[in-house]
Amino acid sequence: MSRFSRRDFLMTTAGAALASRLSGPAFAATEAPKRGGTLLATWGGFEPQSLFVPPGGGSSPYFTSTKVIERLVRLTVDLKFEPVLAVDIKPAEDFRSYLIKLREGVTWHDGQPFTADDVVFNVLEYWKPISAGVSLDALDSAEAVDPLTVLLKFKAPVPEFFLKSVLAGKSGLVIPKHIYAGSNIITNPINNTPIGTGPFKVKEWVRGSHVEYLRNEKYWNPSLPYLDRLVIRWWQDPASRSAAFEANQLDIGVFNPVPMPDVPRLTSGGKFIAETKGYSNSAWITTIEFNQRRDIFKKREVRQALMQAIDRQFISDTIFFGRAHPSIGAIPSSNAIFFTKDVQDYPFDPKKAAKMLDGAGYPVKSGSRFGLNLVSAGWFEENVKIGQYLKQAFEDIDITVDLAVPDRATSLKRIYSDYDYDVAVSNNSGSIELIPSTTQYYTTDGIVKGAAFRNATGYSNPKLDEIVAKMAVETDEPKRIALGKDFDRLVALEAPLLPMVDLEPVTIARSDVRNHSTTADFMGESWAELWLDR
Amino acid sequence: MLPRTIDFARRFARNRAAVVGLLLVILVIGIALAAPWIYPRNPLRIVGRPEIWPFVNSRFPLGTDSLGRDIAAMIAYGARTTLLIGLCASITATLIGITVGAAAAYFGGWIDEMLMRFTELFQTIPNLIFVLTIVAILGQKLEYVTIAVGVVTWTPIARLTRAEFLSLRDREFVQACRAMGMSNLRIMFGEILPNALPPVIVLSSLVIAGAVLFESAVSFLGLGDPNVSSWGRLIGDGRTLIRTSWYICAVPGLAIMLTVLALNLVGDGLNDALNPKLRDR
Numbered sequence: 001m002s003r004f005s006r007r008d009f010l011m012t013t014a015g016a017a018l019a020s021r022l023s024g025p026a027f028a029a030t031e032a033p034k035r036g037g038t039l040l041a042t043w044g045g046f047e048p049q050s051l052f053v054p055p056g057g058g059s060s061p062y063f064t065s066t067k068v069i070e071r072l073v074r075l076t077v078d079l080k081f082e083p084v085l086a087v088d089i090k091p092a093e094d095f096r097s098y099l100i101k102l103r104e105g106v107t108w109h110d111g112q113p114f115t116a117d118d119v120v121f122n123v124l125e126y127w128k129p130i131s132a133g134v135s136l137d138a139l140d141s142a143e144a145v146d147p148l149t150v151l152l153k154f155k156a157p158v159p160e161f162f163l164k165s166v167l168a169g170k171s172g173l174v175i176p177k178h179i180y181a182g183s184n185i186i187t188n189p190i191n192n193t194p195i196g197t198g199p200f201k202v203k204e205w206v207r208g209s210h211v212e213y214l215r216n217e218k219y220w221n222p223s224l225p226y227l228d229r230l231v232i233r234w235w236q237d238p239a240s241r242s243a244a245f246e247a248n249q250l251d252i253g254v255f256n257p258v259p260m261p262d263v264p265r266l267t268s269g270g271k272f273i274a275e276t277k278g279y280s281n282s283a284w285i286t287t288i289e290f291n292q293r294r295d296i297f298k299k300r301e302v303r304q305a306l307m308q309a310i311d312r313q314f315i316s317d318t319i320f321f322g323r324a325h326p327s328i329g330a331i332p333s334s335n336a337i338f339f340t341k342d343v344q345d346y347p348f349d350p351k352k353a354a355k356m357l358d359g360a361g362y363p364v365k366s367g368s369r370f371g372l373n374l375v376s377a378g379w380f381e382e383n384v385k386i387g388q389y390l391k392q393a394f395e396d397i398d399i400t401v402d403l404a405v406p407d408r409a410t411s412l413k414r415i416y417s418d419y420d421y422d423v424a425v426s427n428n429s430g431s432i433e434l435i436p437s438t439t440q441y442y443t444t445d446g447i448v449k450g451a452a453f454r455n456a457t458g459y460s461n462p463k464l465d466e467i468v469a470k471m472a473v474e475t476d477e478p479k480r481i482a483l484g485k486d487f488d489r490l491v492a493l494e495a496p497l498l499p500m501v502d503l504e505p506v507t508i509a510r511s512d513v514r515n516h517s518t519t520a521d522f523m524g525e526s527w528a529e530l531w532l533d534r
Numbered sequence: 535m536l537p538r539t540i541d542f543a544r545r546f547a548r549n550r551a552a553v554v555g556l557l558l559v560i561l562v563i564g565i566a567l568a569a570p571w572i573y574p575r576n577p578l579r580i581v582g583r584p585e586i587w588p589f590v591n592s593r594f595p596l597g598t599d600s601l602g603r604d605i606a607a608m609i610a611y612g613a614r615t616t617l618l619i620g621l622c623a624s625i626t627a628t629l630i631g632i633t634v635g636a637a638a639a640y641f642g643g644w645i646d647e648m649l650m651r652f653t654e655l656f657q658t659i660p661n662l663i664f665v666l667t668i669v670a671i672l673g674q675k676l677e678y679v680t681i682a683v684g685v686v687t688w689t690p691i692a693r694l695t696r697a698e699f700l701s702l703r704d705r706e707f708v709q710a711c712r713a714m715g716m717s718n719l720r721i722m723f724g725e726i727l728p729n730a731l732p733p734v735i736v737l738s739s740l741v742i743a744g745a746v747l748f749e750s751a752v753s754f755l756g757l758g759d760p761n762v763s764s765w766g767r768l769i770g771d772g773r774t775l776i777r778t779s780w781y782i783c784a785v786p787g788l789a790i791m792l793t794v795l796a797l798n799l800v801g802d803g804l805n806d807a808l809n810p811k812l813r814d815r
Contacts, residue, residue, distance in 0.1 A: 239774060392580060402761065
């Protein structure tokens with residue numbers, strides 16, 4: 001087994017990145033931002049199906065729509081909520097209602113004023129039925145008290161951090177009522193040229209190539225945005241993004257734009273920096289899931305034994321080139337609020353794993369304990385390698401493995417619709433708030449056949465459901481955090497689905513791009529504050 | 535029989551390039567057959583440090599890939615996969631092609647029309663996309679990739695067989711057979727086919743080369759069978775490392791290139807040997 005890591009190598013690159021950052025974004029605050037210029041941007045994925053996909057639609061439309069459409073609040077890297085379209089959000093004493101004060105003088109890109117009616121429309125017609133789903137289950141009513149004040153009423157107490165997380169999250173985009181009212185929000189053709197209140201207006205989307213945005217001259221903050229033009233371009237292949245950086249055709253790329261081995265090469269000259277901040281509110285993990293519909297995996301000892309058979313340090317060091325680390329529990333370590341180390345851990349120990357399987361009633365019979373179908377979702381290149389590694393790791397403890405690495409559509413179907421797998425490797429990105437983005441993988445109400453990125457294992461535990469239900473209405477923050485940790489402990493012990501590694505996505509930027517990666521979900525930020533030191 | 539074989543060998547050997555091709559093909563077959571003895575372990579096992587360059591460590595003469603698997607072992611086992619798919623796909627394609635082509639030409643009329651339109655239907659679909667679609671529907675198994683490649687490559691064989699049959703079906707010996715009351719099947723496969731076969735065999739050998747390329751493309755795109763070693767998959771896996779460890783792509787790339795070249799050369803040699811009249815073009 002190879003235990004040589006690339007860590008030494010990465011330590012030096014991290015140092016180089018840190019050093020170059022001293023002259024970069026960290027010092028931006030003291031420098032006067034410069035106006036103008038065109039920023040060429042991309043991300044480590046493909047073109048979206050539409051520039052704005054109301055029910056979500058993944059990272060790609062999220063990236064393109066958030067430059068145009070804003071939210072009420074945003075979460076900074078130090079986990080504080082900052083006002084965007086709302087200047088204040090105040091809970092009542094019983095946490096059953098919230099008063100939202102909106103910003104004055106905000107207009108939509110077509111000149112119409114932004115008012116409380118827009119927000120009420122979003123809450124009732126867009127967020128609750130389409131984007132936020134279960135998060136707003138407790139919502140009773142939304143009304144405009146005056147043109148700049150909205151009152152939300154709930155059937156049960158709603159924790160403040162939870163509600164603000166929903167508003168600052170992927171589902172809280174604010175769309176114009178006068179455009180969408182009376183139409184089907186999901187299929188409205190305006191989604192290809194969205195209209196919002198944001199710092200950038202869509203100029204042109206050239207399919208198969210790029211989307212071009214122009215500065216919104218009437219933005220509510222007159223000094224922003226600093227850029228004149230923003231172009232988001234898509235490449236099919238990470239290696240060509242790396243070439244584009246070197247050919248000056250790309251200024252910034254978020255979410256692992258280039259092949260990992262290229263990162264040190266790009267950053268060593270000082271022309272580019274690698275930044276890992278700005279992903280804490282969309283923390284990516286690679287999970288292993290055990291299908292509870294199979295008798296073998298109903299046994300907890302079997303799930304735990306398989307966890308124990310995986311060398312997750314090897315996955316981090318070799319497959320992710322050090323840009324990942326073994327997970328502890330179900331909550332990514334970047335989650336500064338709910339993460340805890342006090343959970344059942346599964347250090348790599350194949351001998352113990354073999355013993356546990358013997359004990360669980362699966363001794364080696366004619367060379368094999370049992371056979372399993374391993375489905376590794378083929379949407380990330382790393383999953384191909386992880387699948388191949390897991391096959392070997394499980395075969396080392398005498399389990400016969402049939403590996404499949406289907407394409408994206410087939411993977412979604414096999415894992416989340418047909419439940420056609422024994423063990424699956426998948427990914428998800430969760431917010432800092434655990435409900436529902438993390439809990440829906442474990443709770444009974446997360447079992448929704450055909451709904452991607454939910455509880456696909458079929459795991460159901462009344463004790464766990466109870467913890468989550470309590471957490472949903474607990475308004476006292478310390479108590480709520482304690483419940484979150486209880487949830488983590490139980491899930492880590494039961495292991496129906498657990499993260500194997502936390503990914504450490506990286507943003508690559510030219511060193512003259514300033515003021516980036518300052519919020520907890522930078523990719524979904526409006527990028528109004530970015531400027532070019534040229 | 536014997537003099538004919540010697541004559542055939544002599545004609546084949548007159549094409550020097552074909553002999554080189556044949557030697558290469560024999561070498562690849564030899565490696566494929568010997569793989570389990572040279573590398574008794576599963577070739578997909580991680581055995582060393584990742585990214586060891588070729589000729590650096592004597593344990594890994596061709597280096598290791600990004601996971602630390604022995605490239606030499608994967609190449610050897612990959613030769614099995616490649617040849618197996620190539621051969622089986624070629625047999626599948628030849629069987630379909632001969633059946634369709636022979637039936638179309640021999641019976642003529644509406645059967646010919648129908649079968650040829652059917653052939654054209656297959657010809658109009660871009661081959662690679664067709665293969666990917668079939669694999670995506672059936673699943674990532676070696677046998678499905680083989681079927682997929684066979685299903686897209688039979689059309690030229692069908693057209694060639696039809697052309698050969700058309701030129702033969704009204705010859706005197708065929709009419710004599712008819713007059714003797716031979717059954718259609720016996721005339722088609724017992725009398726006409728042996729005479730029509732030489733060019734078809736040449737084409738079939740080229741189909742093997744094509745099938746090797748298709749398999750590589752499918753595996754390169756990550757749709758091949760992940761449970762077996764394959765040259766195309768190795769290139770696909772090494773793609774992201776092309777700037778730093780280009781040998782991961784280059785070694786299997788070279789293997790594919792040499793094998794396909796060798797198969798083409800053998801095809802040329804077969805053409806010379808089987809169609810002596812064309813020899814002195």
